[in-house]
Amino acid sequence: MASSNGRDRNGQCFEADLTMEGETALLSLKQIRRKAREIALQVLYQREVTQESLEVAWKYFCEHYHPPQVSLDYAWELVKGVTAYQITIDLLIERYASGWRIERMSFIDRNILRLAVYEMLYVDDVPPKVGINEAIELAKLYGAKTSPAFVNGILDAIYHKKVKKGG
Numbered sequence: 001m002a003s004s005n006g007r008d009r010n011g012q013c014f015e016a017d018l019t020m021e022g023e024t025a026l027l028s029l030k031q032i033r034r035k036a037r038e039i040a041l042q043v044l045y046q047r048e049v050t051q052e053s054l055e056v057a058w059k060y061f062c063e064h065y066h067p068p069q070v071s072l073d074y075a076w077e078l079v080k081g082v083t084a085y086q087i088t089i090d091l092l093i094e095r096y097a098s099g100w101r102i103e104r105m106s107f108i109d110r111n112i113l114r115l116a117v118y119e120m121l122y123v124d125d126v127p128p129k130v131g132i133n134e135a136i137e138l139a140k141l142y143g144a145k146t147s148p149a150f151v152n153g154i155l156d157a158i159y160h161k162k163v164k165k166g167g
Contacts, residue, residue: 027070033126036074037115037134039067041142043079044111054083082111082118089117096157109147112138116155120163128163132156 027035039061047057058079061067067075082089090102093113102110116135120128132155139147 027068032068032071033074034134034137035068035071036078037138038141039071039075040078040082040115041108041111041138043075044082044114045107047079047083048107048111054079077123078115078118081122082114085118085122086114089114089121092117092158092162093154096161097154106144106147108143109139109150112143112147112151113154116151117158120155120159128159132159 042065043054043057043061046052046061047054050057052060058076062072090110093110094100094102097105105113112135115138116131119126119131119134123131132152135151135155136148139151143151
């Protein structure tokens with residue numbers, strides 16, 4: 001895989017090898033992080049479905065799907081962070097998901113929520129509203145028809161009652 005040629009963290013372009021054929025594309029930080037979130041979601045989903053360790057799920061994903069190298073560092077940061085804080089994150093999600101227990105949510109929806117909550121609470125350089133919007137986009141791509149509204153409702157409540165107020 002090719003390495004990145006990024007200049008800075010302010011949206012400047014990075015050169016990355018994105019395909020098996022070696023085609024090169026220029027990616028912004030936003031695109032790199034969006035792909036990283038997709039990778040993280042897929043690894044978290046795989047880990048939960050297979051009940052394998054995070055390391056086994058990560059290795060399997062990378063070996064079989066050949067994700068763009070430039071997105072892997074942030075994806076790994078996300079999956080490690082979600083895993084490390086999962087109990088706290090799940091309790092927070094349940095608190096603001098009226099009438100929903102985490103285990104009743106679809107694998108996709110709960111892992112999208114986990115990623116977004118992790119970013120809102122523990123990643124300083126991602127504004128909370130960006131994390132929410134990215135979660136909604138993941139829900140549109142991978143979730144059910146009702147997933148975007150479901151994810152948005154819970155994340156909006158967490159943002160207004162927990163993050164914005166600092167509580």
